[in-house]
Amino acid sequence: xxxxxxxxxxxxxxxxxxxxxxxxxxxxxxxxxxxxxxxxxxxxxxxxxxxxxxxxxxxxxxxxxxxxxxxxxxxxxxxxxxxxxxxxxxxxxxxxxxxxxxxxxxxxxx
Amino acid sequence: xxxxxxxxxxxxxxxxxxxxxxxxxxxxxxxxxxxxxxxxxxxxxxxxxxxxxxxxxxxxxxxxxxxxxxxxxxxxxxxxxxxxxxxxxxxxxxxxxxxxxxxxxxxxxxxxxxx
Numbered sequence: 001x002x003x004x005x006x007x008x009x010x011x012x013x014x015x016x017x018x019x020x021x022x023x024x025x026x027x028x029x030x031x032x033x034x035x036x037x038x039x040x041x042x043x044x045x046x047x048x049x050x051x052x053x054x055x056x057x058x059x060x061x062x063x064x065x066x067x068x069x070x071x072x073x074x075x076x077x078x079x080x081x082x083x084x085x086x087x088x089x090x091x092x093x094x095x096x097x098x099x100x101x102x103x104x105x106x107x108x109x110x
Numbered sequence: 111x112x113x114x115x116x117x118x119x120x121x122x123x124x125x126x127x128x129x130x131x132x133x134x135x136x137x138x139x140x141x142x143x144x145x146x147x148x149x150x151x152x153x154x155x156x157x158x159x160x161x162x163x164x165x166x167x168x169x170x171x172x173x174x175x176x177x178x179x180x181x182x183x184x185x186x187x188x189x190x191x192x193x194x195x196x197x198x199x200x201x202x203x204x205x206x207x208x209x210x211x212x213x214x215x216x217x218x219x220x221x222x223x224x225x
Binding site: 034036041042043044045046049087099100101102103 | 114145151152153154155198200202213214215216217218219221
């Protein structure tokens with residue numbers, strides 16, 4: 001599984017757009033990029049997954065440049081309920097031994 | 111559709127005891143994975159099962175074992191519990207357990223406390 005690097009923590013005010021960038025320099029050709037959100041004492045919740053370019057769903061967007069060595073999770077107009085830890089994972093999510101890092105702790109401020 | 115379910119929600123055991131945790135995957139999912147998450151860290155991979163066969167194992171001692179049943183549900187067993195086994199145990203299911211676009215969906219977890 002490709003090693004990922006993401007900020008340990010971020011603060012944002014309510015209503016702002018939040019962008020969390022993840023670096024994955026050794027991403028393999030078959031690897032996908034997947035983001036999860038986790039609240040304390042709950043299981044991680046799937047947010048979004050992509051392979052290249054841009055993916056958008058009802059909760060977030062994922063931007064992946066052509067070289068795929070990084071990706072950016074974009075959360076539009078965050079609210080207090082978006083305060084959570086966000087994990088970036090790169091690999092074959094269905095098959096390989098999945099390893100989570102420490103993630104990015106996002107604190108949304110009123 | 112129901113998501114991944116786990117039981118029990120909470121569990122308290124004493125050192126040396128044995129524990130069994132249960133997981134039911136999303137309907138139609140054939141692969142189940144187990145994770146351990148200690149406070150302040152990300153989930154750590156323990157096992158993956160697909161069609162009742164162990165497909166992957168993380169760096170955990172032999173005290174940890176698991177199995178998958180014909181209906182794709184799964185059990186995680188931990189013997190000779192240690193204080194350090196106190197954690198949130200997470201189960202995740204995926205459709206086939208392979209393929210770059212396959213996605214793991216997590217259950218709510220079982221909180222195990224070892225005294």
